[in-house]
Amino acid sequence: MSEAKVEVKHAVFCTNTAYNHQTKLGSSPGISRRPSGCLTDSDFVNANADPNAIKTLSLQRHLAETMKSLDQAVESVALPSIEDAINFMKEKDVQVFVTGSLHLVGGTIAVLEEQV
DSSP states (O other): OOOOOOOOOEEEEEOSOOSOTTSOTTOSTTOOOOOTTOOOGGGTOOTTSOHHHHHHTHHHHHHHHHHHHHOTTSEEEEESOHHHHHHHHHTSOSOOOOOSOHHHHHHHHHHHHHHO
């Protein structure tokens, strides 16, 4: 059996926060904001996470810097929300692999479902 080579071009590190609250409601192209009955950010929040670390993106910035130190060819960024990460990746012509906690993956599914 032949092995497929996987080349990582982008590494995006974001919080479990589903939506970018700095963006005005409905101002992002192609995004309908939380229809009635939709899950909210609090459904994806890890209560054990330090709120200040989330606000400053300290872990995400550290991971992005570590990735850059491991492979200079990889574009590595830290973003404040899942919505921002999805919008960032939509600008790329790539396949995306999402990994992380159930909070992160669940938030990703919720944001993607709203954008369809």
